[in-house]
Amino acid sequence: MKKIIIKPDGIEEVELTAEEVSQAETNDTEFQLKLDQEEQEKITKDNNKASGKQKLKDLGLNDDEIKALMGVE
Amino acid sequence: MAYLGRGLDKISNIEVLDAITFTNSAGPYNITKSSTAFVPASANALVISIDGVVQSPSSYTLSVATITFDSSMASTSTMNFMYQIGSGVITTPSDGSVGTAQLATDAVTNVKVADDAIGLDELSATGTASSSTYLRGDNSWASIAADTNDKVSVSADDTTPGYLNGKLVAGTNITLTEGSGGGDETLTAAFSGNLNTSVLNAGTLDTARLGSGTASASTFLRGDQSWAAPSSDFVLLSSTTPSAANTISIDGHFTSDYDVYKIYAIGMSGSGMSNTRLSYKMNVSGSSVTGYAFSTANQSGTTFANWADNTNAVYMDAGYVHDSSGSTSQGNLEMLIFLPLSTDKTTIITQMTAWDNGTDFGRYFGSCADKTARAISGITLSAGAFGTGDIEADKILVYGMKNS
Numbered sequence: 240m241k242k243i244i245i246k247p248d249g250i251e252e253v254e255l256t257a258e259e260v261s262q263a264e265t266n267d268t269e270f271q272l273k274l275d276q277e278e279q280e281k282i283t284k285d286n287n288k289a290s291g292k293q294k295l296k297d298l299g300l301n302d303d304e305i306k307a308l309m310g311v312e
Numbered sequence: 313m314a315y316l317g318r319g320l321d322k323i324s325n326i327e328v329l330d331a332i333t334f335t336n337s338a339g340p341y342n343i344t345k346s347s348t349a350f351v352p353a354s355a356n357a358l359v360i361s362i363d364g365v366v367q368s369p370s371s372y373t374l375s376v377a378t379i380t381f382d383s384s385m386a387s388t389s390t391m392n393f394m395y396q397i398g399s400g401v402i403t404t405p406s407d408g409s410v411g412t413a414q415l416a417t418d419a420v421t422n423v424k425v426a427d428d429a430i431g432l433d434e435l436s437a438t439g440t441a442s443s444s445t446y447l448r449g450d451n452s453w454a455s456i457a458a459d460t461n462d463k464v465s466v467s468a469d470d471t472t473p474g475y476l477n478g479k480l481v482a483g484t485n486i487t488l489t490e491g492s493g494g495g496d497e498t499l500t501a502a503f504s505g506n507l508n509t510s511v512l513n514a515g516t517l518d519t520a521r522l523g524s525g526t527a528s529a530s531t532f533l534r535g536d537q538s539w540a541a542p543s544s545d546f547v548l549l550s551s552t553t554p555s556a557a558n559t560i561s562i563d564g565h566f567t568s569d570y571d572v573y574k575i576y577a578i579g580m581s582g583s584g585m586s587n588t589r590l591s592y593k594m595n596v597s598g599s600s601v602t603g604y605a606f607s608t609a610n611q612s613g614t615t616f617a618n619w620a621d622n623t624n625a626v627y628m629d630a631g632y633v634h635d636s637s638g639s640t641s642q643g644n645l646e647m648l649i650f651l652p653l654s655t656d657k658t659t660i661i662t663q664m665t666a667w668d669n670g671t672d673f674g675r676y677f678g679s680c681a682d683k684t685a686r687a688i689s690g691i692t693l694s695a696g697a698f699g700t701g702d703i704e705a706d707k708i709l710v711y712g713m714k715n716s
Contacts, residue, residue, distance in 0.1 A: 267699035
């Protein structure tokens with residue numbers, strides 16, 4: 240792997256050091272964990288959204304009322 | 313006692329000439345005596361025997377020292393002898409006694425004429441020989457015709473002021489200026505007025521003729537015909553097309569000439585990664601650093617929502633780029649960097665358009681701030697949160713906004 244450095248006097252190409260390559264691999268792993276976490280949080284949020292809406296419906300509110308009240312469709 | 317005997321005119325003398333070897337031709341054959349050219353007195357003076365038959369003088373003709381026979385002489389024929397029969401006693405003619413009649417036609421060869429002996433009177437050329445005439449190829453004395461191609465004739469001993477100037481006619485927009493009036497005059501031709509563009513068939517005009525000031529790679533010709541630096545405060549500092557790489561660092565462009573910079577990354581894509589977020593960091597002294605606060609919002613269709621944010625980030629996300637090099641769904645980034653060199657907390661505004669992974673159109677607006685007060689030297693771009701994949705860009709432009 241290499242990195243490009245654009246300087247005022249031209250372009251320089253430099254091979255990544257072993258340490259930099261290792262860091263990139265770590266970043267891949269950490270970012271994947273982050274994506275997984277965000278996905279899980281989104282699922283939890285969607286579930287909460289759905290259950291909250293259902294509870295409002297159980298209280299007798301219709302969809303338009305729920306939307307007007309909570310902004311939840 | 314008087315001479316008794318045959319009359320002197322009855323005394324014969326015989327010249328024995330060299331026999332000729334025939335070569336299957338009528339001639340001409342050289343007539344020689346002891347291998348030296350011999351000019352017979354006449355055809356009748358010769359006695360020639362060939363193959364035992366004496367030849368009639370009418371069967372050959374003479375020309376100086378050659379003989380030509382009426383018919384071809386076979387090489388098998390043999391000349392038995394050839395004599396010239398003279399008459400009288402051979403004596404040396406007295407001075408001035410040999411007249412033209414005694415000389416055979418064309419008998420005087422060039423070697424018989426003494427060197428430097430031919431004078432003008434001996435030439436038969438027509439016309440008059442003089443110091444102004446020359447002998448032409450048609451054997452006539454003639455003057456040299458005036459050269460009608462001569463455009464300028466200058467007196468060799470010019471001492472008259474204005475002589476040269478008076479002999480030349482200046483064309484349109486040409487001024488002739490006389491120098492050193494009198495002897496050794498000089499004449500300078502100078503152009504003035506407007507140049508007729510029709511004379512410019514090729515080549516270029518010297519930049520000094522186009523305007524005042526200094527023409528250079530950083531100046532342009534203005535409408536007032538002066539070379540001047542661009543008046544725009546928005547100056548292109550760099551335009552490059554980098555090859556694909558894990559990271560692309562844009563560094564070293566920030567100087568005291570500018571306070572605000574714009575970076576355009578056009579036609580970006582990522583490759584070889586599980587996600588194609590466009591991430592970036594700030595550089596300090598050429599190396600990327602961490603420690604930022606940033607947030608980026610995404611407008612997709614009519615929905616406008618927070619997309620990414622972090623108040624203690626090690627990098628920023630500016631938007632998505634498509635995971636396909638050369639795709640029509642590539643991302644395009646505009647980045648506005650404020651006061652990067654001030655020992656303050658540099659802030660950056662980004663906006664970006666992209667087709668997220670080629671499916672959903674996205675427009676991203678973001679900003680970030682360095683959490684540390686320090687001068688930054690550049691920006692490092694990466695696709696995929698600085699992971700192992702490569703980022704590509706068709707072109708990267710860096711502009712500076714002048715601060716004064």
